[in-house]
Amino acid sequence: xxxxxxxxxxxxxxxxxxxxxxxxxxxxxxxxxxxxxxxxxxxxxxxxxxxxxxxxxxxxxxxxxxxxxxxxxxxxxxxxxxxxxxxxxxxxxxxxxxxxxxxxxxxxxxxxxxxxxxxxxxxxxxxxxxxxxxxxxxxxxxxxxxxxxxxxxxxxxxxxxxxxxxxxxxxxxxxxxxxxxxxxxxxxxxxxxxxxxxxxxxxxxxxxxxxxxxxxxxxxxxxxxxx
Amino acid sequence: xxxxxxxxxxxxxxxxxxxxxxxxxxxxxxxxxxxxxxxxxxxxxxxxxxxxxxxxxxxxxxxxxxxxxxxxxxxxxxxxxxxxxxxxxxxxxxxxxxxxxxxxxxxxxxxxxxxxxxxxxxxxxxxxxxxxxxxxxxxxxxxxxxxxxxxxxxxxxxxxxxxxxxxxxxxxxxxxxxxxxxxxxxxxxxxxxxxxxxxxxxxxxxxxxxxxxxxxxxxxxxxxxxxxxxxxxxxxxxxxxxxxxxxxxxxxxxxxxxxxxxxxxxxxxxxxxxxxxxxxxxxxxxxxxxxxxxxxxxxxxxxxxxxxxxxxxxxxxxxxxxxxxxxxxxxxxxxxxxxxxxxxxxxxxxxxxxxxxxxxxxxxxxxxxxxxxxxxxxxxxxxxxxxxxxxxxxxxxxxxxxxxxxxxxxxxxxxxxxxx
Numbered sequence: 001x002x003x004x005x006x007x008x009x010x011x012x013x014x015x016x017x018x019x020x021x022x023x024x025x026x027x028x029x030x031x032x033x034x035x036x037x038x039x040x041x042x043x044x045x046x047x048x049x050x051x052x053x054x055x056x057x058x059x060x061x062x063x064x065x066x067x068x069x070x071x072x073x074x075x076x077x078x079x080x081x082x083x084x085x086x087x088x089x090x091x092x093x094x095x096x097x098x099x100x101x102x103x104x105x106x107x108x109x110x111x112x113x114x115x116x117x118x119x120x121x122x123x124x125x126x127x128x129x130x131x132x133x134x135x136x137x138x139x140x141x142x143x144x145x146x147x148x149x150x151x152x153x154x155x156x157x158x159x160x161x162x163x164x165x166x167x168x169x170x171x172x173x174x175x176x177x178x179x180x181x182x183x184x185x186x187x188x189x190x191x192x193x194x195x196x197x198x199x200x201x202x203x204x205x206x207x208x209x210x211x212x213x214x215x216x217x218x219x220x221x222x223x224x225x226x227x
Numbered sequence: 228x229x230x231x232x233x234x235x236x237x238x239x240x241x242x243x244x245x246x247x248x249x250x251x252x253x254x255x256x257x258x259x260x261x262x263x264x265x266x267x268x269x270x271x272x273x274x275x276x277x278x279x280x281x282x283x284x285x286x287x288x289x290x291x292x293x294x295x296x297x298x299x300x301x302x303x304x305x306x307x308x309x310x311x312x313x314x315x316x317x318x319x320x321x322x323x324x325x326x327x328x329x330x331x332x333x334x335x336x337x338x339x340x341x342x343x344x345x346x347x348x349x350x351x352x353x354x355x356x357x358x359x360x361x362x363x364x365x366x367x368x369x370x371x372x373x374x375x376x377x378x379x380x381x382x383x384x385x386x387x388x389x390x391x392x393x394x395x396x397x398x399x400x401x402x403x404x405x406x407x408x409x410x411x412x413x414x415x416x417x418x419x420x421x422x423x424x425x426x427x428x429x430x431x432x433x434x435x436x437x438x439x440x441x442x443x444x445x446x447x448x449x450x451x452x453x454x455x456x457x458x459x460x461x462x463x464x465x466x467x468x469x470x471x472x473x474x475x476x477x478x479x480x481x482x483x484x485x486x487x488x489x490x491x492x493x494x495x496x497x498x499x500x501x502x503x504x505x506x507x508x509x510x511x512x513x514x515x516x517x518x519x520x521x522x523x524x525x526x527x528x529x530x531x532x533x534x535x536x537x538x539x540x541x542x543x544x545x546x547x548x549x550x551x552x553x554x555x556x557x558x559x560x561x562x563x564x565x566x567x568x569x570x571x572x573x574x575x576x577x578x579x580x581x582x583x584x585x586x587x588x589x590x591x592x593x594x595x596x597x598x599x600x601x602x603x604x605x606x607x608x609x610x611x612x613x614x615x616x617x618x619x620x621x622x623x624x625x626x627x628x629x630x631x632x633x634x635x636x637x638x639x640x641x642x643x644x645x646x647x
Contacts, residue, residue: 010443010446010447012447013443013446013447013450016447016450016451016453016454016467017450019454020450020453020454020457023454023457023458024457054439080438080439080442101442101446102442102445102446102448102449103446103449104449104452104453105449105450105453105454106453106456
């Protein structure tokens with residue numbers, strides 16, 4: 001059973017969403033303030049957190065920042081439709097995905113499932129290892145080593161890195177990245193891939209020749225330089 | 228450096244003309260009086276002498292020259308054709324000589340030690356002061372025109388910035404230490420830009436809040452629809468969708484009321500209304516609601532207060548405040564509504580007091596802003612009631628204040644002037 005933490009100040013909404021999620025086979029718990037959300041998200045009892053950006057007092061973005069300071073638990077943001085700043089800031093701060101408000105609970109469940117598929121790969125053996133250059137990935141354990149050190153990436157970032165590492169040295173199209181790593185097709189004006197890639201680049205740092213390890217190929221997609 | 232404007236040229240030409248004319252007139256007066264102040268003019272004497280010699284003869288000419296009080300260095304003499312001095316003083320070196328035919332037909336010579344004005348040696352050319360004066364006045368006019376015109380160019384640029392939505396533009400600092408009406412204008416311009424900025428920000432904030440408020444019922448509707456799809460047997464979700472749509476409708480109506488109240492006081496329709504009667508109607512309705520909590524609503528009012536107001540807007544105003552009080556008062560307590568005529572300014576003061584938790588001191592003002600809600604009242608309302616009440620009171624020229632009572636509870640005091 002996947003346990004979901006809902007953080008939203010709208011109690012009627014979380015009530016209905018909990019019912020919906022439970023029927024879909026999730027275990028849902030709702031809290032209504034940012035402070036409580038932070039405490040609960042860091043308790044380790046939840047496999048995924050659904051966080052509303054518009055929370056009174058402590059905003060969802062701030063809660064996300066505090067969660068990411070210590071934990072890589074998957075976080076899905078609920079953002080107001082059309083509020084691009086919240087979206088981009090959220091993704092930059094390490095949110096795994098966002099669901100616009102209002103949207104159907106079915107949409108939310110689809111996003112949650114896509115993230116959980118990445119986090120808990122059922123069919124992969126835990127012994128599979130991907131090596132390219134200074135990068136070592138264990139997709140089964142969702143563990144990444146970079147230049148011999150543990151690489152702190154969110155589950156979405158891990159999935160993107162995994163896709164790029166499997167085809168290291170080749171261009172991977174954004175559409176494929178979106179389908180395989182985010183679990184949904186690319187939509188128009190979708191900046192999610194770019195924001196996540198920029199975050200991974202930041203974590204990998206520059207190459208000795210000052211170029212980035214992940215190159216963007218305009219109009220085609222992204223490429224992880226193979227050594 | 229700014230391009231000189233039309234205004235600059237107008238001011239420049241006006242100043243220049245004015246100063247040049249003044250200068251020219253002054254110069255003219257000076258030149259006319261400058262020849263020999265106090266002396267009859269030499270030219271006049273010579274002309275008169277010539278006239279006398281022709282008409283009356285040498286004797287008359289002699290008399291004129293005898294009475295002429297001439298300066299020591301000037302002399303005029305009349306000679307005959309043989310060079311014999313007939314009248315006046317001897318002239319050794321004539322600078323001016325003119326032959327005249329006397330009355331008796333003799334040829335006479337009129338000699339003067341000094342030439343006529345036109346023929347005299349010219350001192351400094353009369354053009355020199357003219358040119359100096361004109362140039363000086365041009366410089367002065369240019370400076371004055373520039374001094375007046377350049378701040379206006381900056382002001383114009385600031386205004387066009389504001390028109391294009393760049394409200395952070397400021398003109399006052401460019402003016403430096405200058406102090407005059409133009410700087411006052413610049414200050415007003417800056418103030419206007421700042422006000423507009425605040426206003427636009429407030430509007431954007433409001434729009435953001437409105438979209439959020441409209442989204443919440445929509446999101447709940449979506450959730451209810453999702454649940455209904457999941458299990459078509461859950462008919463209570465239809466009720467829920469219905470409730471949310473009613474809620475959206477209420478919100479939109481409240482927003483439209485608020486928008487109507489943003490207008491000017493002249494824009495509302497007024498009719499004579501007894502406000503005390505209005506209050507008793509609202510209290511009657513509120514009692515029903517209060518009974519469910521075991522609460523009372525008591526009304527202490529003066530006999531009547533008729534004023535020309537918008538009955539509908541004031542109804543909404545008092546209804547919002549009184550229902551708010553009923554909502555927040557503790558169970559089994561009384562909400563007091565006290566209305567009394569304020570003799571001093573001929574107005575009505577209404578106090579609505581509840582026995583609830585009150586409001587934090589810092590929020591006593593802001594509770595009248597749209598969408599301002601207490602932390603635990605997310606589902607209680609939209610936070611527009613007090614905003615509407617406050618605007619409705621303001622548009623009637625009244626005041627609204629909230630204060631915490633020492634004994635606990637919140638009192639909202641509304642003062643309305645009598646509008647004849």
